Amino acid sequence: IREFAGSLDGAHARKGVFITTSSYAPAARDWVTKIDKSIVLIDGADLAKHMVDHEIGVQRRAEFRLYRVDDDFFEVAD
Numbered sequence: 001i002r003e004f005a006g007s008l009d010g011a012h013a014r015k016g017v018f019i020t021t022s023s024y025a026p027a028a029r030d031w032v033t034k035i036d037k038s039i040v041l042i043d044g045a046d047l048a049k050h051m052v053d054h055e056i057g058v059q060r061r062a063e064f065r066l067y068r069v070d071d072d073f074f075e076v077a078d
Contacts, residue, residue: 001028005037
């Protein structure tokens, strides 16, 4: 992550996104909060969530609907 932050200087950039399919050490997440550059860390769990949310690189296999009786629809006799 430190090397990535340094490479932003070469591109005159102050923002960057670093993606891994693994995870980040707590120290890495802490470090990016303390520097003057804005670096977004996306780990495997975040990446999978974004892929599903935006339907990129995934295929929907099944969809389930859950129903309940609408009590307001039916009259209740006293």
